[in-house]
Amino acid sequence: MRYLPLNENDRAEMLAKVGVKSIDDLFVDVPKSAVLDDLIDLPKHQSEAAVERYMSRLSAKSVSASSVPFFCGAGAYKHHIPATVDHLIQRSEFLTAYTPYQPEISQGTLQALFEFQTQVALLTGMDVANASMYDGSTACAEAVVMASRVARGKKKRAVLASGLHPHYAAATQTVAQYLGIELVDNPSVPGQDAATIDQIDDQTACIVVQSPNVFGEIIDLEPYAKAAHEKGALLIAVFNEPVALGAIKSPGEQGADIVVGEGQGIGVGLNFGGPHVGLFACRQKLVRQMPGRVCGETIDANGERGFVLTLSTREQHIRREKATSNICTNSGLCCLAFTIHMTLLGEAGLRKLAKLNHAKACELADRLSAIDGVELVNDTFFNEFTLRLSSDAAAVIEALAEKGILGGVPVSRLTGDQKDLLLVTATEIVTDEDMAAFETALSEILS
Numbered sequence: 001m002r003y004l005p006l007n008e009n010d011r012a013e014m015l016a017k018v019g020v021k022s023i024d025d026l027f028v029d030v031p032k033s034a035v036l037d038d039l040i041d042l043p044k045h046q047s048e049a050a051v052e053r054y055m056s057r058l059s060a061k062s063v064s065a066s067s068v069p070f071f072c073g074a075g076a077y078k079h080h081i082p083a084t085v086d087h088l089i090q091r092s093e094f095l096t097a098y099t100p101y102q103p104e105i106s107q108g109t110l111q112a113l114f115e116f117q118t119q120v121a122l123l124t125g126m127d128v129a130n131a132s133m134y135d136g137s138t139a140c141a142e143a144v145v146m147a148s149r150v151a152r153g154k155k156k157r158a159v160l161a162s163g164l165h166p167h168y169a170a171a172t173q174t175v176a177q178y179l180g181i182e183l184v185d186n187p188s189v190p191g192q193d194a195a196t197i198d199q200i201d202d203q204t205a206c207i208v209v210q211s212p213n214v215f216g217e218i219i220d221l222e223p224y225a226k227a228a229h230e231k232g233a234l235l236i237a238v239f240n241e242p243v244a245l246g247a248i249k250s251p252g253e254q255g256a257d258i259v260v261g262e263g264q265g266i267g268v269g270l271n272f273g274g275p276h277v278g279l280f281a282c283r284q285k286l287v288r289q290m291p292g293r294v295c296g297e298t299i300d301a302n303g304e305r306g307f308v309l310t311l312s313t314r315e316q317h318i319r320r321e322k323a324t325s326n327i328c329t330n331s332g333l334c335c336l337a338f339t340i341h342m343t344l345l346g347e348a349g350l351r352k353l354a355k356l357n358h359a360k361a362c363e364l365a366d367r368l369s370a371i372d373g374v375e376l377v378n379d380t381f382f383n384e385f386t387l388r389l390s391s392d393a394a395a396v397i398e399a400l401a402e403k404g405i406l407g408g409v410p411v412s413r414l415t416g417d418q419k420d421l422l423l424v425t426a427t428e429i430v431t432d433e434d435m436a437a438f439e440t441a442l443s444e445i446l447s
Contacts, residue, residue, distance in 0.1 A: 063406060065270055069434035071364075073384045073425030074214070074409040075136070075165055075240045076273070077265040079353075080429055085267050085340045094336055100295075103308045109332070110307035113295040116339045123245050123342075124237075124259040125252025126281035130292035132330040133278030136240060136262030137171035140164075140208065142280065142291045142325055143236045143260045144172050147206035148181050149289045149324065150234060155205035159184045161224075162192035163213025165240060166414045172208070181205075188415045190215045190377050190386055197227045204231055206258075210238040211248070214414065215377065216384035216423070218248060225255025234258060242266050242279070243427075244382040246354030258282045267341030268334050277334035287311065291325030353428060357383035360426040367439045368424065373446040377421065384425040386411065389446065393422040396445055403441045 011023075020026060027035075046054070065078050072078070089095065093108055100106030100113075113131045120129035133139040144158045158181055160169050169185055176183050184199050186192065193213060200207055207228050211219035225235045237251035239261035251259045263277040264270075282290050288311070296310030345353060361383040369376040373390030389396055393410035400407035411421035426435075 063401060063404070065406065069405045069407075069430070069437050071408045071424050071426060071430070071434075071438060072406055073241070073427075074414065074423050075167065075262060076270055076276075077241055077243070077383075077425065077427055078270055078429055079243065079265055079427050081267060081269060081337075081341060082344055084344060085337050088340050089333055089337050094333070100309065103306070107307055110295050110309070112336050112339060113330070113332070114297055114307050115343075116335045117295060119339060119342045120263075120279050120281055123242065123250070124256075124261075124279070124281040125250025125254075126256075126259050127252075127284035128287050128290070128294065129279065129281035130290055130294050130330075132263070132332075132335045133260075133280050133292060133327060134331060135264075135274070135276035135278045136238070136260065137165070137168045137278075138327070139260035139262075139278035139280045140168040140236070140238055141172040141175040142327065143238075143258045144181060144183075144206060144208065145175060145179060146258065146282075146286070146289050146291060146324070147234045147236060148179065150286060151205040155203050155233070156180055157182045157184065157201070157203045158205055159196055159199045159207040160186060161196045161207065161209040161213070161219075162186040162189055163215060163217060163219065164188070164208055164210045164238060165214040168210070168238060188214060188411075189418075190217065190421075191379075193217070193219055194223075197224060200227050200231050200233055202231055204228070204233045206234040206236050208236045208238060210240070211251070212239070212241065212244055212382045212384065214240070214423075215386040215411075215421075216381040217378055218380040218382060221251060221254035221256060225257075228257075229255070236260065241382065241384065243350070243354050243357055246350035247358055247382060252281075252283075257286065263334070263338050266345075267337035267339070275331060275334055277331040277338055289324060291327050292330060354382075356428045357426070360428065360430050361385060364424065364426040364430065364435050364438070367435055368442060371439070371443050371446060374442070383427055384423060387422045387424055389420050389422055391446060392419050394419065396422065396442070399445045400438075400441055403437075405438055405441050407438060407442065 070078055100109045103110060117129040117131060160183060166188055173183055186196055207224055209219055209221060209224050211221060213219055221237055228235045234257040235255060236258045237256035242263050242265045259281045261279050263279045268277060293312040294310045296308055298306050298308055300306040365376055365385050368374055368387060375388040377386040377388055394412055397407055397410055408422050408424040411423060412419045
């Protein structure tokens, strides 16, 4: 028997308290097209073996990233992850760990998070990092909200540069619209980032700039930092690909005040789209406005090294409605995977990995742009670049898939237009044979 502790009077009282008449009123923002009229057309029950066979048949219809030449990116990247990472994160000490409310019995978890924060701070060139966010897009949204708090509500305007990933812009809009933050959201067009500098005014709390941007272009952040600081605004630097920071001058060195991004590219697999791990770092003077939590190192009563939650200004824990954010957790297991992979690489290994990624991308860009009907859009890039095709990019991708090649991401999937643009990524997993297959197939399709 189902346990239903609430009766109709209880529900009516709660609905009245939040100001709606029915439960359906709580879901008015969900598009009608996404609402089911009835149950999904599935058998009401099957044996476990039958369900497994059915799901396996469905899975077999998809082409896995590991089985064919793979050139997709656009915010989620396939890198080689050492077996050590998977082995260690599945140890029971880590896999079963929960929120470290009691530091005396959570030293392992706290130390791992402390090491993670240290790595993120070094990677981004910032003073302090938190114990992670859900993913890069929510980290971006939280950074804009943080900038508004820093301005004490006196500045409610945020400029989003043209090259910000559209999904990051959408996540930021979802949060900002309910907090009275005005977003200047520029259309995603290659080569248009610099034009957004002129949009910074005295009412601007922050400008959000991504580098490498969604088209793969490497952006010099220093002019944005200078322009923002002259107007009393903050520069929020965003990245999708953490490996790029092994080759590019860190955002902190370029004048960023807050740095956010996606950490999935280090230690975390594609995993059918998630989970990911959001990285968030800032300058020391802003730390008390940073969302999430910060683990710190201290000395116990016996003089031994120990770890504690230094800051935890979240709604679930201590601060309640005065919290800086309603983010009430961190991506703990993904943080650990990131930390283990980064530790295995070390600084020299990360730089070597970054150089290898860049070299692969340069070679592929040269080979593909030499094909008739293909133009390289980028002047600069790390391991991802944009091509302009003589045909519809989405149709070309479908044709490539039929030839057993996952050839990239059509820009139209992200922006809804620019149907001739194709995002292509080459990481260290791409082989010479993969490039040759891609080059040959694309030539045949466009000929």
